[in-house]
Each structure stands twice: as structure tokens, then as C-alpha cells.
Amino acid sequence: MSAGPDLGVELGPLRLRNPVLAASGTFGYGLEFLPFLDLGELGGFVTKGLSPRPRRGNPPPRIVETPAGMLNTIGLQNVGVDAFLADKLPCLAAYRTAVIANVFGETVDEYVEVCRKLDGAPGLAGIELNVSCPNVDAGGQVFGTDPIALGRVVAACRRATSLPLVVKLSPNVTDITVTARAAADAGADVLSLVNTFVGMAIDVERRRPVLTRVSGGLSGPAIRPLAVWLTWQVRQAVSLPLIGIGGIVEAADAIEFLLAGASAVQVGTANFVHPDAALAVRRGIEDYLRRHGLASVRALIGALETGARA
Numbered sequence: 001m002s003a004g005p006d007l008g009v010e011l012g013p014l015r016l017r018n019p020v021l022a023a024s025g026t027f028g029y030g031l032e033f034l035p036f037l038d039l040g041e042l043g044g045f046v047t048k049g050l051s052p053r054p055r056r057g058n059p060p061p062r063i064v065e066t067p068a069g070m071l072n073t074i075g076l077q078n079v080g081v082d083a084f085l086a087d088k089l090p091c092l093a094a095y096r097t098a099v100i101a102n103v104f105g106e107t108v109d110e111y112v113e114v115c116r117k118l119d120g121a122p123g124l125a126g127i128e129l130n131v132s133c134p135n136v137d138a139g140g141q142v143f144g145t146d147p148i149a150l151g152r153v154v155a156a157c158r159r160a161t162s163l164p165l166v167v168k169l170s171p172n173v174t175d176i177t178v179t180a181r182a183a184a185d186a187g188a189d190v191l192s193l194v195n196t197f198v199g200m201a202i203d204v205e206r207r208r209p210v211l212t213r214v215s216g217g218l219s220g221p222a223i224r225p226l227a228v229w230l231t232w233q234v235r236q237a238v239s240l241p242l243i244g245i246g247g248i249v250e251a252a253d254a255i256e257f258l259l260a261g262a263s264a265v266q267v268g269t270a271n272f273v274h275p276d277a278a279l280a281v282r283r284g285i286e287d288y289l290r291r292h293g294l295a296s297v298r299a300l301i302g303a304l305e306t307g308a309r310a
């Protein structure tokens with residue numbers, strides 16, 4: 001029997017056995033999904049965002065379903081970096097999968113504190129910076145929407161760790177190529193895109209916002225065409241490897257991002273519908289490669305044809 005297609009991808013210093021990861025905030029700390037799939041069959045997963053100290057998050061209602069997606073305002077609930085290192089990461093060592101820690105803070109110093117603690121932790125494949133957080137030193141403006149603040153936080157984290165550094169871009173900007181370049185210039189190894197789009201839902205009977213914090217982050221299939229377009233734009237602007245995220249449910253969705261220039265993808269909201277969604281995406285990519293007679297998934301990366309139609 002011939003070996004299957006080669007699914008391995010390299011994103012700068014980050015090597016993945018296959019290009020499908022589960023996205024931050026939709027996959028807990030990985031351990032919660034052990035009853036549903038073999039973590040070793042994924043390229044990897046990204047943890048829930050970690051902060052210097054544990055956070056309880058926002059009170060409910062903090063999730064609402066929307067047409068083809070959902071809005072959330074979880075408020076970055078997490079166990080804190082120390083508990084992650086003591087109680088979660090050691091249990092993940094048994095699985096051959098890339099564990100990427102998602103990091104956030106309210107100040108540059110908080111980001112740095114978490115990166116320093118994670119640096120050199122056994123079994124950690126990389127760090128992903130969630131820069132879609134309010135910067136308390138700048139009146140609450142989100143780090144990732146201001147290229148100067150973004151450059152500062154990325155440069156500081158770059159100095160704090162030698163782990164592969166992924167910077168996760170916010171889509172809530174006028175021109176994403178500006179923030180993509182700022183992150184690249186400040187030392188990111190990889191860019192992931194995108195985080196959720198800000199939106200709101202209104203309960204018309206009560207004439208009140210549905211979510212306690214009024215707005216929330218929109219995710220799911222509704223955002224996929226927006227995310228693919230942003231990936232394509234960033235591909236033209238920077239040379240760093242990219243990870244595509246947004247509304248991926250099945251293999252064809254992931255392949256859109258690969259063709260647009262991403263080297264890997266993350267599956268988020270779909271995990272709430274099918275906890276093994278990321279695995280199904282990986283298997284579907286293998287089927288696609290076989291059907292198209294391709295020996296390696298790398299043949300798909302950036303292979304979009306935009307010339308005149310035949």
C-alpha cells in the first residue's frame with residue numbers, strides 16, 4: 001500500500017505534522033477534548049488565552065447564536081499561566097501534537113510576564129499573542145488595532161521568549177496589511193488571522209442588548225469570506241508564513257485559506273458543533289490531495305489562480 005499524501009508543513013521555526021490546528025478559546029486546554037479525538041492526529045491546538053493571574057470572565061449571557069455563527073463575550077476567562085504550567089501542560093506531554101499557548105494581557109508588562117513564564121516550558125511548541133485586548137495604558141484602545149502599540153507589544157514579547165512567536169491579527173481595522181507589517185517588523189515568526197469581528201445582537205422584545213457587555217466577537221461560517229479575503233490581502237503584503245482562521249467547518253473551507261496563501265489553518269466555532277471537527281477537516285484535506293493526485297499539502301499553499309478564466 002502506498003503512503004498517503006505528505007501533510008507536514010513548516011511555518012518558519014514551527015513544524016507541524018499536518019496543517020490543521022484547533023483555535024484558541026474553542027478547545028479549552030486540549031484535555032477536555034480527549035474523549036472525542038486523538039490529539040496526536042491534529043497538527044496541534046491553541047490553548048485558551050492565558051493571563052498572569054486566573055480570570056473568571058464576564059457574567060452570562062455571554063454567548064448568543066447568530067445566523068451562521070455566534071457572538072461571544074467570554075471576557076478571557078482562564079486558569080492563569082501558573083496553573084496551566086503546573087496542571088495542564090504536563091498532562092499534554094503524552095500526545096504527539098503541537099501545543100501553542102495563547103497569551104494576552106492588559107499591559108505590555110503582563111504580556112511579557114506570561115511569555116517569560118512560558119519560555120522554555122517542556123512540551124510547548126510556540127506562543128500565539130492575542131492582541132485583540134484593550135490596552136489599559138492607552139485608554140482601552142485594542143493593542144491590535146494600533147500599529148504602534150502592536151509593534152511595541154510584539155517586540156517586547158519577542159525579547160521575552162525564544163519560542164516560535166505567532167501574532168494573531170484583529171480584523172477590526174481599516175487596512176490589515178498595516179498591522180500585519182507592524183507585527184512582522186517587530187519580530188513575529190508567523191501571523192495568524194483572524195480573531196473575531198466585533199458585533200452586537202439586540203433583544204427587540206426587551207429592547208436590550210442580548211450580551212451583558214453589549215458587544216461581542218462574531219465567529220463561525222458567517223465570517224469565512226471576510227477572513228479568506230483578509231488572508232489573501234496579507235499574503236500580498238508580507239512574506240511571513242500565515243495561519244488562516246475563520247468559519248472553517250469542512251476541508252473545502254480550509255483549502256480556501258491554503259490556496260489564498262496560508263500554510264496552516266485553525267478550526268474554532270465548529271468544535272462546539274462537532275468536537276472532532278478539526279480531525280474531519282484534516283481527513284478531508286487528505287482525501288482532496290488524493291483526488292487531485294498531489295503528493296504534498298504544500299502544493300496547495302498560495303496556489304490560487306487569478307488569471308483569465310479558461
Ligand SMILES: Cc1cc2nc3c(=O)[nH]c(=O)nc-3n(C[C@H](O)[C@H](O)[C@H](O)COP(=O)(O)O)c2cc1C
Binds near residue numbers: 168246248
Ligand atoms: C468562545 C470563544 C472564545 C475565544 N477565545 C479566544 C481567546 O482566548 N484568544 C484568542 O486569541 N481567540 C479567541 N477566540 C477566537 C477564535 O480563536 C477564532 O479566532 C475565531 O473564533 C474565528 O474562528 P472560527 O470562525 O473558526 O471560530 C475565541 C472564539 C470563541 C468563539
